[in-house]
Amino acid sequence: MRVHHDQLEVRTNGKGLYEITDEVQSKIDRSGVRNGTVTLFVQHTSCSIVIMENADPTARRDLEEFFNRLVSEDTDYFTHGSEGSDDMPSHIRMVLTRTSETVPIADGKMQLGTWQGIFLFEHRRAPHRRKLALTIIGE
Amino acid sequence: MRVHHDQLEVRTNGKGLYEITDEVQSKIDRSGVRNGTVTLFVQHTSCSIVIMENADPTARRDLEEFFNRLVSEDTDYFTHGSEGSDDMPSHIRMVLTRTSETVPIADGKMQLGTWQGIFLFEHRRAPHRRKLALTIIGE
Amino acid sequence: MRVHHDQLEVRTNGKGLYEITDEVQSKIDRSGVRNGTVTLFVQHTSCSIVIMENADPTARRDLEEFFNRLVSEDTDYFTHGSEGSDDMPSHIRMVLTRTSETVPIADGKMQLGTWQGIFLFEHRRAPHRRKLALTIIGE
Numbered sequence: 261m262r263v264h265h266d267q268l269e270v271r272t273n274g275k276g277l278y279e280i281t282d283e284v285q286s287k288i289d290r291s292g293v294r295n296g297t298v299t300l301f302v303q304h305t306s307c308s309i310v311i312m313e314n315a316d317p318t319a320r321r322d323l324e325e326f327f328n329r330l331v332s333e334d335t336d337y338f339t340h341g342s343e344g345s346d347d348m349p350s351h352i353r354m355v356l357t358r359t360s361e362t363v364p365i366a367d368g369k370m371q372l373g374t375w376q377g378i379f380l381f382e383h384r385r386a387p388h389r390r391k392l393a394l395t396i397i398g399e
Numbered sequence: 400m401r402v403h404h405d406q407l408e409v410r411t412n413g414k415g416l417y418e419i420t421d422e423v424q425s426k427i428d429r430s431g432v433r434n435g436t437v438t439l440f441v442q443h444t445s446c447s448i449v450i451m452e453n454a455d456p457t458a459r460r461d462l463e464e465f466f467n468r469l470v471s472e473d474t475d476y477f478t479h480g481s482e483g484s485d486d487m488p489s490h491i492r493m494v495l496t497r498t499s500e501t502v503p504i505a506d507g508k509m510q511l512g513t514w515q516g517i518f519l520f521e522h523r524r525a526p527h528r529r530k531l532a533l534t535i536i537g538e
Numbered sequence: 539m540r541v542h543h544d545q546l547e548v549r550t551n552g553k554g555l556y557e558i559t560d561e562v563q564s565k566i567d568r569s570g571v572r573n574g575t576v577t578l579f580v581q582h583t584s585c586s587i588v589i590m591e592n593a594d595p596t597a598r599r600d601l602e603e604f605f606n607r608l609v610s611e612d613t614d615y616f617t618h619g620s621e622g623s624d625d626m627p628s629h630i631r632m633v634l635t636r637t638s639e640t641v642p643i644a645d646g647k648m649q650l651g652t653w654q655g656i657f658l659f660e661h662r663r664a665p666h667r668r669k670l671a672l673t674i675i676g677e
Binding site for chain 1: 573574575588589590591596597599600601604605608612634635636639640641642644646649650651653654674676677
């Protein structure tokens with residue numbers, strides 16, 4: 261049993277879902293761990309990690325539109341907004357989704373279901389470089 | 400320290416919460432692990448894992464009703480819906496809840512609070528067989 | 539590799555976010571674990587764990603106000619409410635956020651981003667003593 265730390269940088273270009281499944285699997289391949297778990301941890305408070313349907317892009321567009329309406333940039337009672345109208349909504353969207361996700365690894369592969377993909381969910385309009393810490397624990 | 404993988408199948412019969420606390424504890428018993436963690440990972444994008452009040456069934460009914468209203472099947476802007484009106488809402492309900500949950504194990508028992516139960520949260524109307532991957536890490 | 543269990547008690551005094559980042563780091567320091575993960579698990583169904591912006595208190599106030607409106611205490615269809623009007627909303631707010639969170643530890647320190655703090659998110663009006671189980675796995 262051992263601990264293997266790694267990092268992933270994701271360049272985003274506006275709100276939406278960015279798939280990182282293959283990049284995470286590559287990091288696991290390189291770690292040599294065959295059985296255990298990988299914990300993905302996003303080191304920001306204005307983007308999230310989600311596992312989502314990876315086959316049909318319309319599902320991701322509908323999801324994005326749902327969040328745009330649930331946490332509107334036009335909310336009149338928000339006081340925190342020094343970075344713009346997408347600032348406070350980005351923190352709320354992050355709290356409603358996930359900062360960390362733990363995925364099982366068996367025989368060297370993440371045990372995702374057929375339609376599951378891992379996505380960075382960006383909540384800001386401007387381009388960003390997002391950092392994810394990966395911790396692989398296993399043997 | 401070691402890694403123990405297992406699986407749980409849950410048969411669902413429509414939207415709602417299905418308690419699996421005892422089934423998960425049985426798997427831990429059989430693993431022989433006394434101290435560590437169990438990670439539950441649901442291998443689907445239209446159901447979730449949640450930890451919820453397990454005493455009063457009215458709490459679960461109110462929760463279900465809240466989600467039916469928050470993510471309505473009548474939403475007019477959804478474009479992804481080849482599998483029916485509960486298709487897109489099921490993905491959003493999943494993103495708003497959890498795909499994985501990690502619970503501590505001490506002296507062979509999950510360290511749940513008095514009122515906590517583990518539930519599969521089904522978001523589809525039709526009956527399904529749901530697969531959960533369990534990864535027990537410990538000694 | 540080893541497992542280290544610990545506990546944290548947090549006294550809350552009404553709805554809102556209570557930062558516990560330093561208390562968690564102190565527990566890690568005392569465990570002697572230098573590389574691995576810490577899993578925080580809240581043993582209640584009416585409060586949550588979240589990682590949130592820790593610099594500007596207005597962000598936390600806006601977040602609290604958003605949840606007060608999203609899950610209103612005046613909801614007429616709630617039937618579960620033996621403990622008061624904040625009872626059922628507290629369970630829903632918990633399901634919409636997180637019961638467990640796993641954070642990487644490297645060189646003895648949690649790998650949080652610059653603006654990330656760990657918070658207990660209290661959903662009840664009355665004062666409570668909240669219990670968190672900490673499981674540190676590593677070497």
